[in-house]
Amino acid sequence: MAVILEMHNMCKNFGSVLANNHVDLKVEKGTVHSIVGENGAGKTTLMNILYGLYKANQGEIFLEGNKVEINDPSDAVQLGIGMIHQHFKLIPAMTVAENVMLGLEPRKGKVFLDIKKLNQQTQELSDRYGLAVTPDVLVENISVGIRQRVEILKALYRNVKLLILDEPTALLTPQETEDLFRVIRHLRKDGITIIFISHHLNEIMEISDKITVMRDGCVVKTVNKKDTNEVGLARMMVGRDVFLRPAPPAKKIGKPILSVKKLCANNIFHRPVLTDVTFDVRAGEILGIAGVDGNGQSELVRSLIGIQHITSGEITLHGKQIDHLPVRRMRDAGIGAIPEDRLKEGLVEDFNVQENLILGLQLHQPFSNGFIMNWPEVRKNAKELIKKFDIRTPSIDFQTRLLSGGNQQKVIVAREIFHAPDMIIAAQPTRGLDIASTDFVHEQLIEQRDAGKAVLLFSLFLDEVLLLSTRIAVIYKGKIVAIVDREKTTAEKLGLMMLGGSYKHIPA
Amino acid sequence: MQKIKNFFIKQQPLFVVLIALMLSLVAIGLLLVATNRNPFAALYYFLRGSFGNLYNTADTLTRMIPLAIAGVAFLIGAQSGVFNVGIEGQLLLGAMASAIVGYIVKLPAVIHLPLMLLAGCLAGGLYALIAAWLKAYRGINEILSTIMLNYPAFFFTHFLVLRVIKNEGIVPATPFIQKTAELPILIANTKLHAGLIIVVLVSIATYWFLQKTTLGYEMRAVGKNKEAARYHGIPVEKRMVLSFFLSGAVAGLAGAVEIAGMHHHFLDQFSPGYGYDAITVAMVALLNPFGVLISGTLFGGLKTGIMDMSVYAQIPRQLATLINGIVVLFIAGKSMIESSYVRIFKGREHVFETGKEKKQ
Numbered sequence: 001m002a003v004i005l006e007m008h009n010m011c012k013n014f015g016s017v018l019a020n021n022h023v024d025l026k027v028e029k030g031t032v033h034s035i036v037g038e039n040g041a042g043k044t045t046l047m048n049i050l051y052g053l054y055k056a057n058q059g060e061i062f063l064e065g066n067k068v069e070i071n072d073p074s075d076a077v078q079l080g081i082g083m084i085h086q087h088f089k090l091i092p093a094m095t096v097a098e099n100v101m102l103g104l105e106p107r108k109g110k111v112f113l114d115i116k117k118l119n120q121q122t123q124e125l126s127d128r129y130g131l132a133v134t135p136d137v138l139v140e141n142i143s144v145g146i147r148q149r150v151e152i153l154k155a156l157y158r159n160v161k162l163l164i165l166d167e168p169t170a171l172l173t174p175q176e177t178e179d180l181f182r183v184i185r186h187l188r189k190d191g192i193t194i195i196f197i198s199h200h201l202n203e204i205m206e207i208s209d210k211i212t213v214m215r216d217g218c219v220v221k222t223v224n225k226k227d228t229n230e231v232g233l234a235r236m237m238v239g240r241d242v243f244l245r246p247a248p249p250a251k252k253i254g255k256p257i258l259s260v261k262k263l264c265a266n267n268i269f270h271r272p273v274l275t276d277v278t279f280d281v282r283a284g285e286i287l288g289i290a291g292v293d294g295n296g297q298s299e300l301v302r303s304l305i306g307i308q309h310i311t312s313g314e315i316t317l318h319g320k321q322i323d324h325l326p327v328r329r330m331r332d333a334g335i336g337a338i339p340e341d342r343l344k345e346g347l348v349e350d351f352n353v354q355e356n357l358i359l360g361l362q363l364h365q366p367f368s369n370g371f372i373m374n375w376p377e378v379r380k381n382a383k384e385l386i387k388k389f390d391i392r393t394p395s396i397d398f399q400t401r402l403l404s405g406g407n408q409q410k411v412i413v414a415r416e417i418f419h420a421p422d423m424i425i426a427a428q429p430t431r432g433l434d435i436a437s438t439d440f441v442h443e444q445l446i447e448q449r450d451a452g453k454a455v456l457l458f459s460l461f462l463d464e465v466l467l468l469s470t471r472i473a474v475i476y477k478g479k480i481v482a483i484v485d486r487e488k489t490t491a492e493k494l495g496l497m498m499l500g501g502s503y504k505h506i507p508a
Numbered sequence: 509m510q511k512i513k514n515f516f517i518k519q520q521p522l523f524v525v526l527i528a529l530m531l532s533l534v535a536i537g538l539l540l541v542a543t544n545r546n547p548f549a550a551l552y553y554f555l556r557g558s559f560g561n562l563y564n565t566a567d568t569l570t571r572m573i574p575l576a577i578a579g580v581a582f583l584i585g586a587q588s589g590v591f592n593v594g595i596e597g598q599l600l601l602g603a604m605a606s607a608i609v610g611y612i613v614k615l616p617a618v619i620h621l622p623l624m625l626l627a628g629c630l631a632g633g634l635y636a637l638i639a640a641w642l643k644a645y646r647g648i649n650e651i652l653s654t655i656m657l658n659y660p661a662f663f664f665t666h667f668l669v670l671r672v673i674k675n676e677g678i679v680p681a682t683p684f685i686q687k688t689a690e691l692p693i694l695i696a697n698t699k700l701h702a703g704l705i706i707v708v709l710v711s712i713a714t715y716w717f718l719q720k721t722t723l724g725y726e727m728r729a730v731g732k733n734k735e736a737a738r739y740h741g742i743p744v745e746k747r748m749v750l751s752f753f754l755s756g757a758v759a760g761l762a763g764a765v766e767i768a769g770m771h772h773h774f775l776d777q778f779s780p781g782y783g784y785d786a787i788t789v790a791m792v793a794l795l796n797p798f799g800v801l802i803s804g805t806l807f808g809g810l811k812t813g814i815m816d817m818s819v820y821a822q823i824p825r826q827l828a829t830l831i832n833g834i835v836v837l838f839i840a841g842k843s844m845i846e847s848s849y850v851r852i853f854k855g856r857e858h859v860f861e862t863g864k865e866k867k868q
Contacts, residue, residue, distance in 0.1 A: 305739065307738060307739065326741070326743070327738065327739070327740075327741040328741030328742070328743070329741075330741075331740070331741045332741070337739070339739055344733075344735045344736065345735050345736050345739040346736060346739070347733070347736060348728075348729050348732045348733040348736050348737070349732070349733065350732040350733075351728075351729070351732060355725070359729065359736065359740050360739075360740030360741055360742075362722045362725050362726065363722055368722045370722065371721055371722055371723070372720060372721055372722070373719075373720050373721060373722055373724075373725055375720070
């Protein structure tokens with residue numbers, strides 16, 4: 001079969017991080033070619049280079065045998081390359097047809113928009129590929145699944161030959177995913193080549209012809225679908241050597257501190273994102289939540305600190321129900337939380353270090369009497385934590401924005417761990433940290449565990465979950481699919497469950 | 509060398525404002541040269557008019573009083589993440605409420621004066637609550653709602669002085685307030701009144717509130733990062749409403765002080781747009797409660813200085829008001845100066861960061 005795209009020896013670095021390290025990719029015409037890999041494996045970077053959003057440090061791109069230069073997305077569109085991003089680039093206040101034709105609209109006498117032709121052409125295109133889109137409704141009134149099809153229509157209208165779909169199923173319901181696959185098959189039949197990026201192995205096994213596995217910026221292997229299975233792919237993706245020390249086993253496990261029973265919640269589109277989530281976290285243990293990004297972890301964290309509205313179920317701390325309380329009371333009840341997004345939720349960047357080190361504790365003794373701040377105590381607290389947690393800052397008045405990411409994270413970890421009474425929720429506590437800082441945060445969490453506190457760890461990195469957890473709960477599409485002891489499982493088994501595979505595929 | 513550079517990096521906001529002011533001075537100079545006038549003579553008469561003698565200085569300070577109090581009103585909101593452009597309306601209603609209390613109520617000065625000022629605060633604060641509720645609980649952009657709410661306030665007070673509580677005389681105004689409600693004059697033969705003391709007290713109180721109280725801490729946290737504030741249990745909506753109320757109350761106080769110290773009755777259209785100038789005053793002051801005392805004096809001086817300049821340097825008044833506009837324009841456009849400043853002192857790749865800060 002003819003090769004439509006060949007990327008040869010692509011390299012791209014961001015600072016000291018090598019996002020793409022001598023990557024080769026060959027895609028055959030009229031196929032669905034999947035690229036799989038963990039977060040940060042370099043899939044999206046590679047595609048952004050192909051679409052002209054990033055400039056590669058080196059490497060060559062051949063399209064249908066000819067060497068091409070792609071400097072920006074308009075070059076890519078000229079060459080027949082289309083890309084549909086995770087976050088759609090549509091204008092909500094305009095109609096479907098207007099969005100599809102944007103920039104290339106049919107005109108009447110060069111000035112006026114030919115609305116009739118606009119809608120008619122969109123309808124024709126939609127019918128031809130079985131997209132079932134109504135041209136004259138406003139984009140703001142249509143669902144996520146339909147919006148995605150409008151993006152596909154946009155690409156089709158621009159005569160796309162090679163369509164890149166970057167994690168297209170991340171925001172879709174199972175039904176919408178089915179519909180998307182139907183559309184993809186239709187496109188393939190018409191000779192359009194699809195590059196499909198996903199974490200979900202079952203989806204990849206369903207739709208792909210060929211699969212390229214990436215890890216740490218390199219291509220591990222490109223295989224035909226028929227020559228592999230979910231287990232094989234999972235091993236290639238996550239089966240790397242663990243280089244950090246695993247935590248020593250928990251010493252003394254006590255009674256449950258935090259209990260979650262049959263918790264359900266919806267996302268902003270009123271779709272269920274958490275379904276009957278049930279687990280306990282006991283004193284003296286670390287419960288790790290393993291799962292691929294976007295399977296309900298964020299909503300679970302937010303539910304536990306009272307920001308996310310829950311539709312049913314209950315959360316109890318020390319046997320007392322706390323899910324109906326406002327955030328402040330929930331946290332005062334004894335929950336410390338290291339948020340996922342440190343700049344958005346963990347810190348006030350424009351506060352100085354000492355102000356950030358009491359964020360959320362400003363009403364507590366001794367930092368205030370409830371109305372007047374006690375700045376000498378705040379300073380004392382800052383000095384103590386800076387020393388204990390080795391936060392590298394020029395002074396306690398230094399603006400937190402100007403600290404390095406690792407030190408910002410230490411500010412959050414210090415505050416939450418030091419002042420949390422019994423329950424610590426740590427969401428992606430080491431995201432973006434270097435090895436030394438990661439190790440430090442791990443040590444702190446283990447120390448808290450051994451001090452008899454309960455720790456709930458969320459991490460997208462399976463290695464980290466395996467290192468620290470006493471027990472591991474796997475979350476997939478908003479459900480806890482399994483809770484297992486660390487000793488009784490393996491990375492392969494967990495990886496498979498995280499990716500929606502089931503037990504029956506696991507070799508004994 | 510690095511030390512000097514670090515100093516410039518650390519004091520970036522201050523220097524950017526100073527550069528903006530200097531550039532506007534240069535622009536005004538060029539404008540005068542282009543119209544065949546001597547810019548140095550103009551500057552001389554400008555400075556003489558605003559600070560040349562005791563009387564002129566007192567006049568400048570008198571004009572500083574409403575500007576600085578209204579500036580504080582704006583910065584309370586801005587520090588808490590609400591952009592209160594409705595100070596003008598709140599100020600007018602505060603002035604009206606205090607004028608009515610000053611006129612109708614008969615009490616000894618010790619009670620009457622505070623009561624009158626309090627009435628101003630309440631009227632301004634309560635009026636601001638409309639926009640506060642719309643923003644916090646209905647998600648309505650406060651810039652639009654506050655600017656629109658200036659009009660009902662203006663026409664309502666206009667209506668009152670024309671039809672309801674009018675004074676005898678040609679100028680539409682309310683009757684004069686009682687002597688017990690007047691702020692005393694500080695320097696004889698000038699108009700400088702005890703509002704000057706109130707300005708300083710308001711600055712101190714605002715600094716204390718924002719920096720030393722838990723509410724102030726929480727309001728600043730909301731202003732700088734709403735998501736983090738919410739995550740850490742701060743009731744974001746309530747704090748927004750509170751900051752709006754306080755901002756409106758101080759705006760109302762600005763109006764009340766103007767009535768009690770300057771006009772002694774509600775004179776129709778007495779405010780030349782203090783509420784709008786307040787935004788510039790607060791911006792130049794870098795949202796610092798003490799900074800408004802300096803920037804308020806600067807803008808007060810601008811108003812008094814321009815008068816002498818137009819008389820003695822033969823500059824038409826129209827050109828003089830243009831000068832005010834130029835200063836505002838340069839302050840508003842300071843982000844352009846900022847990016848050049850960052851390029852010089854931090855390097856090219858940091859220029860993006862200035863844009864990022866703007867977005868938040």
